[in-house]
Amino acid sequence: MRSLVLTFALIVLSPLSATAAPSAPSAADRASIHPVLRLLPREPAASAGRTAFVDVNVLPMDAERVLMRQTVLVEGDRITAIGPVADLAIPADARRIDGAGRFLLPGLGEMHGHNPPVGSTTEYVQRIYFLFLSNGVTTVRGMLGWPGQLELRQQVRDGRLLGPTLLLAGPSFSGASVASPQAATLRVEEQKREGWDLLKVHPGVKREVYDAMAHAADRLGIRFSGHIPLEVGLDYAIERRQETVDHLDGYIELLGGDRGPLDPAGLAAIVQRTRETNTWVVPTMALWETIIGAADLPSMLAYPELRYLPTIEIERWRASYERRLADPKFDRARAQRIAENRVVLLKALADGGARILFGTDAPQQFSVPGFSIHREFPLMLAAGMSRYDILRSATRTVGEHLAETDRFGVIAPGARADLVLVRANPLANLAHLREPAGVMVRGRWLAGDDIAQVLAAYAERRD
Numbered sequence: 001m002r003s004l005v006l007t008f009a010l011i012v013l014s015p016l017s018a019t020a021a022p023s024a025p026s027a028a029d030r031a032s033i034h035p036v037l038r039l040l041p042r043e044p045a046a047s048a049g050r051t052a053f054v055d056v057n058v059l060p061m062d063a064e065r066v067l068m069r070q071t072v073l074v075e076g077d078r079i080t081a082i083g084p085v086a087d088l089a090i091p092a093d094a095r096r097i098d099g100a101g102r103f104l105l106p107g108l109g110e111m112h113g114h115n116p117p118v119g120s121t122t123e124y125v126q127r128i129y130f131l132f133l134s135n136g137v138t139t140v141r142g143m144l145g146w147p148g149q150l151e152l153r154q155q156v157r158d159g160r161l162l163g164p165t166l167l168l169a170g171p172s173f174s175g176a177s178v179a180s181p182q183a184a185t186l187r188v189e190e191q192k193r194e195g196w197d198l199l200k201v202h203p204g205v206k207r208e209v210y211d212a213m214a215h216a217a218d219r220l221g222i223r224f225s226g227h228i229p230l231e232v233g234l235d236y237a238i239e240r241r242q243e244t245v246d247h248l249d250g251y252i253e254l255l256g257g258d259r260g261p262l263d264p265a266g267l268a269a270i271v272q273r274t275r276e277t278n279t280w281v282v283p284t285m286a287l288w289e290t291i292i293g294a295a296d297l298p299s300m301l302a303y304p305e306l307r308y309l310p311t312i313e314i315e316r317w318r319a320s321y322e323r324r325l326a327d328p329k330f331d332r333a334r335a336q337r338i339a340e341n342r343v344v345l346l347k348a349l350a351d352g353g354a355r356i357l358f359g360t361d362a363p364q365q366f367s368v369p370g371f372s373i374h375r376e377f378p379l380m381l382a383a384g385m386s387r388y389d390i391l392r393s394a395t396r397t398v399g400e401h402l403a404e405t406d407r408f409g410v411i412a413p414g415a416r417a418d419l420v421l422v423r424a425n426p427l428a429n430l431a432h433l434r435e436p437a438g439v440m441v442r443g444r445w446l447a448g449d450d451i452a453q454v455l456a457a458y459a460e461r462r463d
């Protein structure tokens with residue numbers, strides 16, 4: 001155990017190694033694989049070669065359609081071919097995965113996710129990453145940076161650490177972390193130099209500080225995303241091209257949605273501006289109900305997926321929720337009103353053609369990595385989004401948002417081999433995404449039975 005902690009400490013303390021060239025796994029890296037993950041079969045050498053999903057029904061996600069009875073070929077970390085099972089030849093050395101009667105769709109994106117907190121053990125990091133993968137989440141945009149994450153991102157890329165492809169926001173810009181325009185400029189330059197994928201905006205940033213951040217970000221070509229500081233406001237953030245607005249932050253405030261029904265004219269106007277400026281929104285509907293105190297604690301405590309996390313973590317979540325409700329300033333009717341208005345707002349954004357990215361803010365506050373997708377789906381359905389549009393927000397739209405980093409989010413030749421194999425058509429029922437028959441991440445195959453075995457082992461080890 002000590003060596004695991006030590007390994008992790010080294011990771012956290014050596015940000016320079018983030019730029020080191022990829023190398024073969026060292027003995028130390030292999031030693032850091034947690035015993036639970038040793039339950040997974042060693043990837044056969046052939047997987048560096050070819051895999052064929054044979055006779056499978058494909059949701060390519062280029063349009064709302066299912067291609068019946070296809071073969072999909074994968075080589076290394078890429079999809080190389082797709083065609084009718086009767087027509088497409090399967091290379092003799094390819095591993096065959098039986099797709100008969102099953103459905104294959106692109107891996108899902110968690111566009112407002114998190115790494116475990118700084119100081120977490122290697123075991124915990126591996127657990128969180130595995131939970132994402134176990135439910136087909138193969139890309140995670142980490143929305144709060146700390147230095148060692150760049151090394152984790154590299155280890156995942158090199159195949160030394162099993163996890164979703166990571167896109168990382170740096171340490172956040174908040175009222176506490178950036179006090180002046182000069183400090184904001186320096187912080188942008190520093191994060192760009194260090195190699196973060198984007199900047200994270202938190203509450204409390206003053207207007208002039210936000211301006212300096214936005215200006216430096218434009219100059220250096222780095223995105224900024226996240227919350228809408230009160231002093232900045234949604235209209236201004238959109239005008240300054242904040243790239244994603246997470247949690248639908250700023251909308252309810254702008255439209256008076258904490259006091260009464262949303263003003264229809266104001267709603268139509270902000271939806272139109274959101275679309276015209278190509279601003280992306282990451283609703284995180286379920287998590288926000290928890291954050292504002294509109295969720296039902298007994299229901300959340302009964303979530304079966306809580307068993308995959310340490311009991312101490314669940315106790316922390318419970319205590320923090322109870323504190324929220326016990327706060328004398330807590331107003332249940334107001335929380336309920338906001339929750340209802342958020343559904344109306346998401347409907348207006350979806351109907352109005354705004355670009356919606358799927359996110360659940362896992363892991364935190366009853367949002368368990370991977371499993372949390374099933375807490376988010378019902379609220380997106382309640383907002384009138386179709387099952388296809390919900391899946392699209394987690395696949396193709398994510399690929400469009402990150403198009404300059406790689407091609408993924410669709411099943412097509414050349415796209416990254418991130419795939420989820422399920423037993424029935426998720427366009428008929430999103431619950432069919434539960435307990436997938438298998439998940440492929442960058443060409444590495446995790447069979448459903450092996451996933452189940454690792455999950456059972458995690459449920460046994462909750463210390």
Ligand SMILES: [Zn+2]
Pocket residue numbers: 112113114143361
């Ligand atoms: Zn978050």
